Amino acid sequence: MADYYETLGVARDASDDEIKKAYRKLAMQFHPDRNGGSKEAEERFKTVTEAYDVLRDAQKRAAYDRYGEAGLRGGGGGGYQHVDLSDALNIFMRDFGLGDLFGGGGGRATGPRAGQDVKLDLRLTLVEVAAGVTKQMKLKLLQSCGRCDGAGAEPGTQVQRCSTCAGQGEVRRAQQSFFGQFVSVGPCPSCRGEGTTIASPCTDCRGEGRVRGEQTLDIRVPAGVATGQYMQMRGVGNVGVRGGPRGDVIVVFDVAEDARFERDGEDLYCEVLVSFPQVVLGASIQVPGLTGPLDLKVPAGTQSGQVFTLRGQGLPRVNASGKGELHVRVQVWTPQGLDREAKRLIGELGEVLERPPETREKGFWSKMKEAMGG
Numbered sequence: 001m002a003d004y005y006e007t008l009g010v011a012r013d014a015s016d017d018e019i020k021k022a023y024r025k026l027a028m029q030f031h032p033d034r035n036g037g038s039k040e041a042e043e044r045f046k047t048v049t050e051a052y053d054v055l056r057d058a059q060k061r062a063a064y065d066r067y068g069e070a071g072l073r074g075g076g077g078g079g080y081q082h083v084d085l086s087d088a089l090n091i092f093m094r095d096f097g098l099g100d101l102f103g104g105g106g107g108r109a110t111g112p113r114a115g116q117d118v119k120l121d122l123r124l125t126l127v128e129v130a131a132g133v134t135k136q137m138k139l140k141l142l143q144s145c146g147r148c149d150g151a152g153a154e155p156g157t158q159v160q161r162c163s164t165c166a167g168q169g170e171v172r173r174a175q176q177s178f179f180g181q182f183v184s185v186g187p188c189p190s191c192r193g194e195g196t197t198i199a200s201p202c203t204d205c206r207g208e209g210r211v212r213g214e215q216t217l218d219i220r221v222p223a224g225v226a227t228g229q230y231m232q233m234r235g236v237g238n239v240g241v242r243g244g245p246r247g248d249v250i251v252v253f254d255v256a257e258d259a260r261f262e263r264d265g266e267d268l269y270c271e272v273l274v275s276f277p278q279v280v281l282g283a284s285i286q287v288p289g290l291t292g293p294l295d296l297k298v299p300a301g302t303q304s305g306q307v308f309t310l311r312g313q314g315l316p317r318v319n320a321s322g323k324g325e326l327h328v329r330v331q332v333w334t335p336q337g338l339d340r341e342a343k344r345l346i347g348e349l350g351e352v353l354e355r356p357p358e359t360r361e362k363g364f365w366s367k368m369k370e371a372m373g374g
Contacts, residue, residue: 004051004064012065016056023052027092032085042085049088059119059230059250066228113194115142115210115238115247122219122251126258130290130315132223136216139249142238143213148202152209152242157200159242162191169195194242209242217249224266224316225253260288266315266324273333274298287328289313296328304332 005012008022026048028034035041054060054072063072083091122135144150153159161167165188172185187193201207217236225231230252237247255263262269272287282300286293287310296308307329314324338346 002047002051004054007047007051008055010055014055019052019055023048023056027052031092032089046083046085046088049091050083053083053087053091059232059252063228063230113240114245115240117247118237118249120219120249120251122221122253124221124225124253124255126255126261126263126315127290128221129225129255130223132316133221135219135221137219138214138216140212141215142210143215144239144243145202145205145209145211147204148209150209150239150243152202152205152207153198154200154202157198159196159198162188162195162197164188164190165195167195169193196242198242207242209244210239219251221251221253222318224318225255226263226265226318227253227255229253229318263315266317267327268314268324269327269329271329271331272296274302274330276332279304279330279332287326289326290315294326298330302330304330306330 005014008014008019008026010018010022014022027045030041030045030048032038032042032045054064060072118139118141120137120139122137124133145152148155151159162169165171169188169191170185170193171188188195191197198207202209205211217233219231219233221231230250233249233251235246235248237249239246260270268290270288272285274283274285277283278285278298279302280300282302283298285296285298287296288294290313294310294313296310298308307327310326310328312323313326316323335342
């Protein structure tokens with residue numbers, strides 16, 4: 001997959017304005033309407049639009065910067081999908097419009113505007129991540145006004161068509177220049193692009209058609225999520241002004257550390273202490289698992305620091321089958337405060353045990369020094 005920043009020709013620390021400017025230039029170059037239906041141009045148009053759609057969104061961009069395309073797949077509802085031509089055209093029209101393509105300025109769709117998105121940080125435990133969980137959260141959101149039913153007009157009065165734009169929501173201004181007439185299209189200043197005006201605003205919502213209230217939201221968290229990943233819940237955020245559609249709720253996950261484990265993706269790591277007789281003679285021990293203790297067989301002659309792997313005892317893979325692994329490192333525990341009899345017995349044991357070898361295989365640090373020429 002091509003790097004989104006390279007696709008748009010911008011640096012990784014590019015500002016929103018730089019990203020928008022780069023996309024607009026490329027989108028106008030490869031727009032299907034300007035290239036006679038060329039399949040190559042169509043593919044380039046879809047590619048640059050997909051890159052722009054990710055990098056213009058703060059949440060998507062953060063996930064992409066941290067995890068690449070895998071971070072985009074980490075959201076709910078199957079994750080981010082590649083855009084098709086219809087999606088690409090809709091994205092272009094949403095942010096620029098036909099005016100930008102044909103030289104008339106940025107047109108926009110008329111009608112009520114969508115409500116703002118809401119960002120929600122959700123704290124999770126590792127045990128909750130292992131199984132997936134449904135959380136109930138209370139949010140303060142803008143909801144449809146009950147008095148005017150979201151219309152914004154006082155009951156008994158009517159919303160009126162804007163006389164400035166004749167209900168179109170936009171106005172056109174013609175200017176004469178050296179190159180000829182230049183027509184720009186912009187939102188109507190009277191109705192702010194909505195196409196309607198209100199003579200008698202509702203006394204509860206002051207004409208906005210929405211009031212602040214509290215709402216309980218069920219958040220179904222998929223198993224295996226990690227800190228920094230997010231889930232976009234569409235159409236459950238703030239209501240738009242005067243009947244505008246709801247925005248989204250963006251749930252950002254924050255997984256608390258678990259003292260028993262270290263996490264690396266789907267894999268977990270832990271360390272357990274064992275006695276000297278257990279590693280010499282072999283033993284069956286219990287080690288921590290996500291949902292309860294697990295049995296581990298320690299073979300006779302196990303060395304301190306040896307790592308055992310328990311397959312399928314890690315975390316689930318997000319939106320995929322299978323689980324990671326649990327890696328258990330055994331560490332020999334050295335007792336302290338022994339009495340005289342215990343010391344005598346250990347001394348006798350030491351006399352009959354084989355001596356350790358004088359040398360051992362080169363360890364990690366020795367190999368590292370050699371590689372560095374040390």
